[in-house]
Amino acid sequence: MENNKTLENILAAIGVLTLAAIVYNGLKSLTSQTETAVISKDAVKAIQNPETAEKLREAVDKYHDTGDWDKTELKSIL
Amino acid sequence: MNLTLGFIAFFIAIVIPGILFRRFFFYGEFSKQFNTKDPVLHSIFFSIIPGIVIQLACFTIYAATLGFEISFSDIFTIFRDFTSDNTQDTDQVTQNFINNDITTFFIYTVCVFTFSALAGFALSRLIRVQKWDMKYKLFRFQNQWYYVFSGEVLNMKKFEEAHRYSSNDKTFEQDTFMTYADILLSVNEDKKELYSGYVVDYDLISDDNTQLDKIYLIDTHRYKKKEIKHDQNGNEIIDPNEENTSKSRNRIKVPGDIFVLNARNIVNLNLTYVPSLKKKEEKERKKLEIKKNRIITVQIVYLLSLLLIILIHFFYRLLPIKNPVLITYFYDISFFGKFITIILINLFLSFFVTTEESPKEIKYSIKYILLKLSSFIIWPLLFYFFVLKKLM
Numbered sequence A: 001m002e003n004n005k006t007l008e009n010i011l012a013a014i015g016v017l018t019l020a021a022i023v024y025n026g027l028k029s030l031t032s033q034t035e036t037a038v039i040s041k042d043a044v045k046a047i048q049n050p051e052t053a054e055k056l057r058e059a060v061d062k063y064h065d066t067g068d069w070d071k072t073e074l075k076s077i078l
Numbered sequence B: 001m002n003l004t005l006g007f008i009a010f011f012i013a014i015v016i017p018g019i020l021f022r023r024f025f026f027y028g029e030f031s032k033q034f035n036t037k038d039p040v041l042h043s044i045f046f047s048i049i050p051g052i053v054i055q056l057a058c059f060t061i062y063a064a065t066l067g068f069e070i071s072f073s074d075i076f077t078i079f080r081d082f083t084s085d086n087t088q089d090t091d092q093v094t095q096n097f098i099n100n101d102i103t104t105f106f107i108y109t110v111c112v113f114t115f116s117a118l119a120g121f122a123l124s125r126l127i128r129v130q131k132w133d134m135k136y137k138l139f140r141f142q143n144q145w146y147y148v149f150s151g152e153v154l155n156m157k158k159f160e161e162a163h164r165y166s167s168n169d170k171t172f173e174q175d176t177f178m179t180y181a182d183i184l185l186s187v188n189e190d191k192k193e194l195y196s197g198y199v200v201d202y203d204l205i206s207d208d209n210t211q212l213d214k215i216y217l218i219d220t221h222r223y224k225k226k227e228i229k230h231d232q233n234g235n236e237i238i239d240p241n242e243e244n245t246s247k248s249r250n251r252i253k254v255p256g257d258i259f260v261l262n263a264r265n266i267v268n269l270n271l272t273y274v275p276s277l278k279k280k281e282e283k284e285r286k287k288l289e290i291k292k293n294r295i296i297t298v299q300i301v302y303l304l305s306l307l308l309i310i311l312i313h314f315f316y317r318l319l320p321i322k323n324p325v326l327i328t329y330f331y332d333i334s335f336f337g338k339f340i341t342i343i344l345i346n347l348f349l350s351f352f353v354t355t356e357e358s359p360k361e362i363k364y365s366i367k368y369i370l371l372k373l374s375s376f377i378i379w380p381l382l383f384y385f386f387v388l389k390k391l392m
Helices: A002-033 A041-048 A050-066 B005-025 B028-033 B040-065 B072-083 B092-129 B144-150 B157-166 B277-292 B295-314 B324-332 B335-350 B366-375 B378-391
Strands: B176-186 B192-204 B212-225 B249-253 B259-262 B266-275
Touching: A002 B092, A002 B335, A002 B378, A041 A050, A041 B176, A041 B192, A041 B212, A050 B212, A050 B266, B005 B040, B005 B072, B005 B092, B028 B144, B040 B092, B040 B295, B072 B092, B144 B176, B144 B192, B176 B212, B176 B277, B192 B259, B295 B335, B324 B378, B335 B378
Parallel strands: none
Antiparallel strands: B176 B192, B176 B266, B192 B212, B212 B249, B212 B259
């Protein structure tokens, strides 16, 4: 009887922990999907590299002239 | 304001749930809409409506699931006794409530607070995931500058229509990688300066969160008017080292890491949204999957079935249950036991949902099912101890 009670308690604790982990993962996924940021981490990284930053500026200039991103070399830069 | 018992009851029952809801609803860039510097009466006023809705929802859910041991008229009497100015005698039912059920009331209140926070969190995320804030003005957050600087403004109906005409891509839905800004600043009445860079952050004026206070730029450049030099014959001297010789201004890099601009001096702002190719590719891949994959149909059926099972567990009192095993299950098994049952049913249903990406047919892999079985072996064990054993 006493052993059964201990086993039930251990199982309940494991169950609660598993549930907490499921809820935590769900919330984490939802938070990452709906995060609000003006600029992404990848973008900051790209600008911090002087070579990429220079190429990006050229692409923006070209976009200002042509009005079409497809005519820029954005794909090869990012 | 007198701190009467009625006011405290009103504050706990309505205002605090409302404040909690608003605190979790306005998250991230929109948290500026929930300002701790707001006047107390202003905060209370805006918390009353969500507070009432949450309290009514919790009350209905509690009545339909666990049920009250006292009648609704008794609840009304207790509330009246609490909120009255103590000129009337306290009813017997109120005295019983204070003596016996006050702890239950505190637990209920904590549950209401938790529900408020979760409802606020979930509702704002639902609005963002479904993009209702971009489709309908009703759901739009007050911080319009976030939509402008993040490029999400392009996906709003008005701008989307306008952009379709100028864009080659007719199924246009912009995902912005970063925002490039040309900013014309007024230094004094006669002098203006042009800066350009990538927007990393911005501040709003604390009293009025529709007004910009500062803009933070990186990779900033300043534009300077070219000094035109002439030779002895009066012809313009062109420097061969100068870039963009045809343009009237020179672009000079501003040294430093972050450039902070005072937005009060901004004359105008020209933004260029650099599209995110990675997100575009991902979206196109997902769209193709949805079109081709019948897995999605199976997943929807699975989700609806699970939702139905959860709803039955919450509102079983409204169902005409006659089976003795089901009666024992619904009325005698603990909340934890029922939770385990739902998880186990979920596990069972999830066996039929495959993750294999095959556009032509749905395949069920034994390896995948075995893996799931072994990783969730704990749930059948818990089900046996907390549910089955009690039903036998």
